Amino acid sequence: MSKWFERALARIPGGVSSPVRAFGSVGGEPYFVASAEGAYVTDTNGRRYCDYVQSWGASILGHAHPVVVEAVQRAAARGTSYGAPTPGEVELAEAIAERVPSVEKVRFVSSGTEAAMTAVRLARGATGRSKVVKFAGCYHGHFDAMLVAAGSGVATLGLPGSAGVTEGAVADTVVVPYNSVEGIEAAFAADPGGIAAVLVEPVAANMGLVAPADGYLAALRARCSEHGSLLVFDEVITGFRLGPAGAQGRYGVTPDLSVFGKVVGGGLPLAAVGGPAELMDHLAPVGDVYQAGTLSGNPLATAAGLAVLNQLDEGSYAALETKAERLVDGLRGAFDAAGAAARVTRVGTLVGWYFSDTEVCDYEAARAADHRRYAAFFHAMLGRGFSFAPSGYETTFVSLAHTEQDLDATVAAAQEAATALPAGVGSGPSRR
Numbered sequence: 001m002s003k004w005f006e007r008a009l010a011r012i013p014g015g016v017s018s019p020v021r022a023f024g025s026v027g028g029e030p031y032f033v034a035s036a037e038g039a040y041v042t043d044t045n046g047r048r049y050c051d052y053v054q055s056w057g058a059s060i061l062g063h064a065h066p067v068v069v070e071a072v073q074r075a076a077a078r079g080t081s082y083g084a085p086t087p088g089e090v091e092l093a094e095a096i097a098e099r100v101p102s103v104e105k106v107r108f109v110s111s112g113t114e115a116a117m118t119a120v121r122l123a124r125g126a127t128g129r130s131k132v133v134k135f136a137g138c139y140h141g142h143f144d145a146m147l148v149a150a151g152s153g154v155a156t157l158g159l160p161g162s163a164g165v166t167e168g169a170v171a172d173t174v175v176v177p178y179n180s181v182e183g184i185e186a187a188f189a190a191d192p193g194g195i196a197a198v199l200v201e202p203v204a205a206n207m208g209l210v211a212p213a214d215g216y217l218a219a220l221r222a223r224c225s226e227h228g229s230l231l232v233f234d235e236v237i238t239g240f241r242l243g244p245a246g247a248q249g250r251y252g253v254t255p256d257l258s259v260f261g262k263v264v265g266g267g268l269p270l271a272a273v274g275g276p277a278e279l280m281d282h283l284a285p286v287g288d289v290y291q292a293g294t295l296s297g298n299p300l301a302t303a304a305g306l307a308v309l310n311q312l313d314e315g316s317y318a319a320l321e322t323k324a325e326r327l328v329d330g331l332r333g334a335f336d337a338a339g340a341a342a343r344v345t346r347v348g349t350l351v352g353w354y355f356s357d358t359e360v361c362d363y364e365a366a367r368a369a370d371h372r373r374y375a376a377f378f379h380a381m382l383g384r385g386f387s388f389a390p391s392g393y394e395t396t397f398v399s400l401a402h403t404e405q406d407l408d409a410t411v412a413a414a415q416e417a418a419t420a421l422p423a424g425v426g427s428g429p430s431r432r
């Protein structure tokens with residue numbers, strides 16, 4: 001065991017600050033990162049990995065992009081936090097509103113969890129209703145009300161929810177299968193006037209990567225409007241990654257509220273909830289929905305976020321999509337050549353895959369994929385110098401720093417790794 005992991009285990013539960021990092025579902029021990037640059041991370045043993053974790057999607061430009069580093073350094077030299085408003089947060093709020101037409105006003109927080117939690121409280125406050133619909137396999141951070149049938153680490157660990165979450169805390173959470181119009185209709189039929197909000201990842205990216213079925217997001221929009229419920233898009237992964245206006249821009253469906261994180265913080269702790277002024281002004285100090293944060297709108301984080309958004313134009317998204325396509329085409333070919341039953345999915349710039357014979361369109365199918373085979377493949381790739389998420393319930397993040405050579409080397413390694421998978425692993429019926 002590495003000395004860092006040993007020391008971490010003594011002082012940090014599981015040795016990690018967030019559960020999936022512990023490699024629990026793939027086995028082995030996590031590498032500890034010493035530094036990162038562009039598409040690569042280097043661990044404390046000096047091993048270099050071509051990295052597709054990219055801070056779980058926060059680093060769209062790649063690690064330690066010089067423009068971001070400089071913006072953060074300059075901001076730090078002016079002081080790291082004041083407890084008073086700054087020009088940086090105004091500029092970032094303006095930059096978001098410029099790119100996302102449904103957003104007029106923005107409230108900044110420090111994590112996606114906080115942003116989703118704020119959106120739910122705001123929706124309840126604005127509608128005077130209690131119930132919130134979420135979808136099985138979607139992840140909205142770790143606040144109590146949304147820790148049922150959640151994706152990401154909750155799915156990775158195979159938990160139905162979490163200990164410490166009371167029945168009361170989830171009593172107003174209605175769980176519906178993703179991609180099922182009948183599911184959402186049943187939820188509304190059961191309580192037509194009681195649903196404050198429908199909270200959804202417009203592209204589900206915490207159970208692997210599942211695209212919305214044709215017309216699905218529009219159906220959610222229509223049902224919400226019919227019943228006076230707010231449609232909330234959790235764009236923490238999709239926002240500023242699928243394009244300047246995220247999934248709502250890509251699919252042409254306008255939510256009432258949007259939740260942003262990851263890319264918008266440029267790799268620093270920052271997230272946001274945004275929407276029309278009329279809704280956003282329910283938040284204190286204008287309205288009566290309370291929400292606050294000592295480090296909210298932190299000047300280092302807003303500087304990083306602005307630097308990143310200013311680097312991204314239509315050309316960058318086109319370039320990123322070309323990279324994602326190259327990787328996906330390559331992986332499909334590699335898995336086919338290796339005779340591995342796999343479904344590689346791509347939504348614009350987002351990439352995912354399952355070791356599965358069947359199409360994956362919801363959480364049930366994502367769970368039925370062969371996660372033991374994923375684990376074996378993960379280690380085969382890590383051993384070859386390519387780091388992917390240590391869980392089959394996450395998304396693969398290509399950054400603008402990945403070169404064609406990086407992508408082609410990844411595909412070549414994937415073909416070797418898939419061919420070399422031990423016969424016993426995952427060759428039988430799907431295992432969970």
Ligand SMILES: *Cc1c(COP(=O)(O)O)cnc(C)c1O
Nearest residue numbers: 111112113139140141234236237
């Ligand atoms: C990562 C994520 C969150 C939570 O964000 P944190 O910053 O980890 O709290 C919420 N929603 C989605 C869709 C996410 O991917």
